[in-house]
Amino acid sequence: MTEKAGCWFAEVVDAAQLTPHMVRVTFGGKDIAQYVSNGSPDECVTVFFPRDGEDRPPAMTAIDGVWWFHGIDPIPEGRNYTVRRFDPASGRLVIDFVAHEGGVASAWALSATAGQTILLTRPRRWYNVPETARWQLLVADMTGLPSLGRAVEQLPAGARAHVIVEVLERGDIQTFETAGEVTYDWRVGSGNGDCASVLENAVENFELPDGEGYVWFAGEASTSRAVRKYVRKVLGFPVRQFEIIGYWRVNSEQWLEKYKAYQEEALAVYNGALAAGRTQAEASDEFDAMLERVGL
Template sequence: MKFFQSFLNRGDGPEIRRVRHELVRRSLEVRAVERFTPHMIRITLGGPELAGFTSPSPDDHIKIFVPGLDGSPTRRDYTPRRYDPQTGMLILDFVNHHGGPAAAWARAARPGDRLEIGGPRGSQIIAGPIDHWLLIGDETALPAVGRRVEELPAGTPVTTLVAVPGVEDEQAFATATHHVAHWVFRSMEQADDAAGILAILKNLEIPDHTFVWVGAEARVAKAVRQYLLDERRIPPQWIKASGYWAKGQADASVRDVGDVR
């Protein structure tokens, strides 16, 4: 049940509506495991405790609770890739990388296993006079990017620019939007380097009334935001940039890189 809403007005620009949800912890059953791409594992979850689950924004985050690498309980943030209340199925995509407890859990997951989740605690719903969307990210943001492309109204112009390790990591989205995809290839060890994304971004047209959403490693997200502000003169209210993770730091994220000094 939603219990709090607030509105962030941006004048004639977009508006971010913040919605708070009742915080519920759920125990779910693994229904299917798919090696979706070489660096992505898709887990389908279900069970009666999904009743009442809500996730109105494509970049929502839930908490998942898994064993840490030392066996102690730990938690991580994940974006619900898709939720179908009709079938009672929740899909989560896990980046398959070494050294992370969530990825280790996903690699070992089998149908019948259990996963506890919490949330989402809240949502940020972006609305307003938006004529075009530009979504920029890396593999960690693909669940949010893919979900937004698929959930935008038919005919909406949307451009995606996503960095992944290789061509086999590209994803196709089932969408009725006017979607143009750009992919940057770099190793996962170079995921904190914004050069590849910036090189393509410099040649992209950004029409007026384009909302730019960024989700990537924190230094990349900050560099992209700074370029958009300084070089492309995009007003800050038309940009939402988040550091989904920070290289060299476990369980680190920056919700708004504009607050980082």
């Protein structure tokens, strides 16, 4: 596929246990060497896996500029992952997969071997620190750790960041090289699908430094909702000063089943808020509040 491609095939070159609950997969091959990175720490691609009985996913095609599996049924399973590293010189791309119970992606990563092929989409991004920010608060569970690691590594000299990360065990703690001034608060043995997360509490107890700040969060969806509420409603941060994203959801199967019954109503609330002139952030708040009322 050419540089203008909307997706790239990537072959496993190496797969190794990075920490007890993280598998690092390195991809290579002619196609992925043409990958176009967006340079952001939270550079996210959707990874598509081979369908049963096939050794690689089908290719996407473009119709009216939209890259998709047009005319392909069933479409392969796809999940969102962060590009931990891409080196255009060697054509190597690295993704760190959390190893958890159940799940197409986790199971694939745990058994990945050289030569296996997956498909990646064009990258997307959200992390966007205003130039006026004097400090950053970077918060993640294990799924957000690849983006967080990249954010720390990409800090320019003199940039200040405080990091709060929740990992399953001490061996899952990682170290990063950085030119920035970084303080770390590792929380061991909570969240990550094992038990309740302590991240909301840790963020609430963080003493804000002076000056304008930027908060970035990536982790479980219900925790992200609680943290967003705190940052918006209690700290009163304007939307340009934070990016708080749910990367996954505990018991997603049950949640999705229940969500189906309320999807139409929730989307009507969201679209109604936009039509009434409210901002996207306000519309999202109303969408979240409606789902919370029904226990979602």
